[in-house]
Amino acid sequence: MTKTAASRDFPCEACSVRGCSICAALNDNDLRRFNDIATAVALAAGQTVFHEGENDTYLFNVVDGTIRLSKALPDGRRQVTGFLFPGDFLGLSAGGSYAYSAETITQASFCRFERRKLMDMATLFPKLEQKLLSLAFDELAQAQEHLVVLGQKSATEKVATVLLRLSDRIGALNDGILTVDLPMTREDIADYAGLTLETVSRQMSRLRKLGLIADPTKRQVQIIDPPALRDLTGDL
Amino acid sequence: MTKTAASRDFPCEACSVRGCSICAALNDNDLRRFNDIATAVALAAGQTVFHEGENDTYLFNVVDGTIRLSKALPDGRRQVTGFLFPGDFLGLSAGGSYAYSAETITQASFCRFERRKLMDMATLFPKLEQKLLSLAFDELAQAQEHLVVLGQKSATEKVATVLLRLSDRIGALNDGILTVDLPMTREDIADYAGLTLETVSRQMSRLRKLGLIADPTKRQVQIIDPPALRDLTGDL
DNA sequence: CGTGTGGTTGAAACTGGTCAAATTCGGTGG
DNA sequence: CCACCGAATTTGACCAGTTTCAACCACACG
Numbered sequence: 095m096t097k098t099a100a101s102r103d104f105p106c107e108a109c110s111v112r113g114c115s116i117c118a119a120l121n122d123n124d125l126r127r128f129n130d131i132a133t134a135v136a137l138a139a140g141q142t143v144f145h146e147g148e149n150d151t152y153l154f155n156v157v158d159g160t161i162r163l164s165k166a167l168p169d170g171r172r173q174v175t176g177f178l179f180p181g182d183f184l185g186l187s188a189g190g191s192y193a194y195s196a197e198t199i200t201q202a203s204f205c206r207f208e209r210r211k212l213m214d215m216a217t218l219f220p221k222l223e224q225k226l227l228s229l230a231f232d233e234l235a236q237a238q239e240h241l242v243v244l245g246q247k248s249a250t251e252k253v254a255t256v257l258l259r260l261s262d263r264i265g266a267l268n269d270g271i272l273t274v275d276l277p278m279t280r281e282d283i284a285d286y287a288g289l290t291l292e293t294v295s296r297q298m299s300r301l302r303k304l305g306l307i308a309d310p311t312k313r314q315v316q317i318i319d320p321p322a323l324r325d326l327t328g329d330l
Numbered sequence: 331m332t333k334t335a336a337s338r339d340f341p342c343e344a345c346s347v348r349g350c351s352i353c354a355a356l357n358d359n360d361l362r363r364f365n366d367i368a369t370a371v372a373l374a375a376g377q378t379v380f381h382e383g384e385n386d387t388y389l390f391n392v393v394d395g396t397i398r399l400s401k402a403l404p405d406g407r408r409q410v411t412g413f414l415f416p417g418d419f420l421g422l423s424a425g426g427s428y429a430y431s432a433e434t435i436t437q438a439s440f441c442r443f444e445r446r447k448l449m450d451m452a453t454l455f456p457k458l459e460q461k462l463l464s465l466a467f468d469e470l471a472q473a474q475e476h477l478v479v480l481g482q483k484s485a486t487e488k489v490a491t492v493l494l495r496l497s498d499r500i501g502a503l504n505d506g507i508l509t510v511d512l513p514m515t516r517e518d519i520a521d522y523a524g525l526t527l528e529t530v531s532r533q534m535s536r537l538r539k540l541g542l543i544a545d546p547t548k549r550q551v552q553i554i555d556p557p558a559l560r561d562l563t564g565d566l
Numbered sequence: 567c568g569t570g571t572g573g574t575t576g577a578a579a580c581t582g583g584t585c586a587a588a589t590t591c592g593g594t595g596g
Numbered sequence: 597c598c599a600c601c602g603a604a605t606t607t608g609a610c611c612a613g614t615t616t617c618a619a620c621c622a623c624a625c626g
Contacts, residue, residue: 188464188468237477238411241480288481525615527572527573
């Protein structure tokens with residue numbers, strides 16, 4: 095009863111991503127201040143969180159669901175720059191506007207912050223500012239990793255790399271088998287890997303014939319032989 | 331005479347990149363503190379500043395010259411992730427080691443900082459910390475821009491994009507003609523654009539035949555018709 | 567005046583893209 | 597419960613663009 099009352103005022107305390115997200119930079123006490131500037135937001139699948147070029151008024155923390163980040167060219171080509179999962183932070187940008195669009199792939203819920211307020215808090219809490227800095231560095235390192243994938247790798251290497259990356263993030267080891275539930279379509283994966291959806295599909299068929307992966311359903315992949323798949327990534 | 335004596339102790343004051351670099355975040359007074367933790371370093375062309383994976387002990391500010399950033403795959407393939415010019419900052423990283431290698435393309439000089447000392451100073455001077463944060467965001471935005479180039483663009487679009495980007499940074503408008511002196515080889519450009527050097531060469535020949543560019547020497551490009559070249563970038 | 571590095575050009579091979587058709591899957595309504 | 601629908605995926609045949617391999621050229625340097 096008291097717990098429920100407390101949770102109503104202080105939901106951050108019981109948040110599922112409390113430990114693995116930006117809020118991990120704050121102690122329980124400071125978290126209350128953080129809680130006060132956060133608003134819970136929920137979106138259905140296929141909705142736009144924000145659009146490339148829009149005024150970057152808000153920052154978000156993913157609590158639940160999968161998000162797709164992308165940048166589009168005027169003729170409709172699209173580069174997916176990343177997929178976000180619970181605990182990820184989103185909206186960091188330069189120059190006052192979002193550098194990419196963010197859309198929900200599944201139903202999703204967020205903590206939303208006014209950018210201005212969050213930045214003010216960062217000034218007050220050095221731990222928070224350092225966390226933001228390290229988030230920015232991590233994202234940068236990830237983007238640079240991905241430059242290598244897009245610029246240098248073959249189709250097979252790209253698909254192997256993407257599957258293993260996704261498994262690092264959302265893979266589950268069931269009965270000794272590494273299983274990945276893919277919330278995104280082949281087209282999303284293709285736009286992420288700089289390929290066409292047909293090529294992604296063909297490469298996955300190839301990996302299946304090689305016995306490296308299996309797919310009980312189209313949206314679930316089992317990585318049968320992770321080391322062999324890693325050999326195909328080109329990264330050593 | 332007094333000026334010379336002062337400069338010896340306080341070279342930052344007269345630095346050529348004072349206004350366009352990280353030190354722009356500090357006022358003249360605080361700059362003295364900054365000056366004290368900086369060491370001047372000079373390298374010849376073709377030297378390694380630091381290597382991917384190395385311990386990230388130092389951060390650098392480019393004072394003069396051109397730097398190439400790259401990440402390598404074990405079989406020798408290489409993705410150039412960026413070119414740096416005077417005023418650029420270098421070495422920001424996550425996880426204690428450099429995420430990429432940095433090599434000089436031309437003779438170059440730097441300000442070198444111990445990472446630890448610079449970070450300590452950032453804690454003391456909020457302006458500096460904010461500058462670091464905004465540098466990280468800018469780099470991130472640039473990397474994401476480049477993901478689109480590598481993942482979605484055709485060879486022609488890639489070369490047009492790279493030429494215009496370089497001209498934004500190192501182009502000079504002489505007699506109404508936009509001239510770019512390229513310090514890097516075709517191979518560097520190719521590894522930056524995710525192409526082979528032959529393809530870069532062919533694309534440049536094509537642009538030359540179309541009358542969009544001219545090259546008095548192989549290392550100097552004149553962009554005759556910037557708007558037409560921009561039309562070929564695919565970015566609107 | 568040779569030598570080497572970097573750059574250009576050509577021809578053939580190949581990877582991945584395009585277009586089109588067939589198949590599977592998840593969900594919906596009879 | 598089952599048949600059907602549309603979206604997602606797979607597969608096939610063909611084609612275009614890029615790479616590969618190789619020869620040739622130009623310029624800087626000793």
